[in-house]
Amino acid sequence: MSSDKAIRGQLLYFVDDPATAGEAAWVYHADGIIWIESGRIRLADDAQQVLPHLPRGTEIDVLEHHLLVPGFIDTHIHYPQTEMVAAYGERLLEWLETYTFPVESKFSDPDYAAEIATIFLDELLRNGTTTALVFGTVHPESVDAFFSEAQRRKLRMIAGKVMMDRNAPEYICDEAEQSYRDSKALIQRWHGIDRLQYAVTPRFAPTSSDRQLALAGRLLREHPGLYLHTHLAENPEECAWVAELFPHSKHYLDVYDRAGLLTRRSVFAHGIHLCDDSCKRLSDTGAAIAHCPTSNLFLGSGLFELDRLTERGVNIGMGTDVGGGTSFSMLQTLADAYKIQQLRGRKLDPFRALYLATLGGARALDLEDKIGSFRSGCEADLVALDLHATPFLKFRTARCRSLFEMLFVLNTLGDDRAIARTWILGEVAHSREV
CATH class of the missing domain: 2.30.40.10 (Urease, subunit C, domain 1)
Known part of the structure; x- marks a missing residue:
């Protein structure tokens, strides 16, 4: 036989x-x-x-x-937020304080992290998602639990420990030097093992000091082939906050650029409120945007300019962004992507939508030779x-x-x-x- x-x-x-x-x-x-x-x-x-x-x-x-x-490719999702999907009533910054940080604090417990990792990966497979770029928490235990379960299932997954040393409750923060050491140890333990790859993961610019962002860039230089995974220009209030915190940067993306975080394997979630220079830098470096329509609608963040970024040659993948997103289903995510373009007076045809959820995601992750086709x-x-x-x-x-x-x-x-x-x-x- x-x-x-x-x-x-x-x-x-x-x-x-x-x-x-x-x-x-x-x-x-x-x-x-x-x-x-x-x-x-x-x-x-x-x-x-x-x-x-x-x-x-x-x-x-x-x-x-x-x-x-x-198999569908989810280019932005938070596994620790599995238990808080459909949390009511807040915009991004309030939502983080009210729901996200308290839930993520539980992931110092390896048993709890392993339980949620199992539920999370079950849901991905049940929804046809076979590869994802995944946020952990500040706790190394969260990444160990996730990668252990993904490895057992022979999955191609990318994940990383969150780096977050300011502007968040003390109980959920790390420290710049320790975060670098913890990330380095996780890279050595997991990156390139079977089908697993590591993503350097500063949560977003406001919750990392200049020193922490610089150390994130150092990790990328020290370990070629790593991913960079963070958030960018999701919400108007967030963008205004970044401008206050980083007055010497030209714009939000420039904060990351100055730290050496723009590479072919950099993936920035959302990218709703971008200037022309940001679009050009994304295109020039080959970095990608993860479009997260369900989350953008749920948190009232804004309408993604898909046509504009496409015309400027930016790599784009689809993300469910659970738990800001309300469904693990890539099909439901594509339905919301269509509605966002309708609200903008544009169209998203079903072939392009399915492309973004498969080969487009593979291209965004620099994995076109392995998955998505x-x-x-x-x-x-x-x-x-x-x-x-x-x-x-x-x-x-x-x-x-x-x-x-x-x-x-x-x-x-x-x-x-x-x-x-x-x-x-x-x-x-x-x-x-x-």
């Missing part, structure tokens, strides 16, 4: 950005097969093209009324979307006249119920059928 595997159904994946490549950006097969060998994509093509090449005895998993897509050699992290997941979804998709329309219905009406299965390296990690 061959160890190779094959999955048959409708296939859709991206090879480029629809915003620039148009219809050449995606590949669709109404009857396709994904051939998986040793946890990687060997071939994804029309079924009649793949069948003659499959080794004798290859198991073929046939999924009718399902659309197979690469069904190209040969990519890691076999994928999702089966059930077009009959609910009676109404079955009714609605049966009346779709094109792939465009079917995708838009999925992006608008879909949620965790549409995720029939999630595969990690070709192995089923979640199934609604079980």
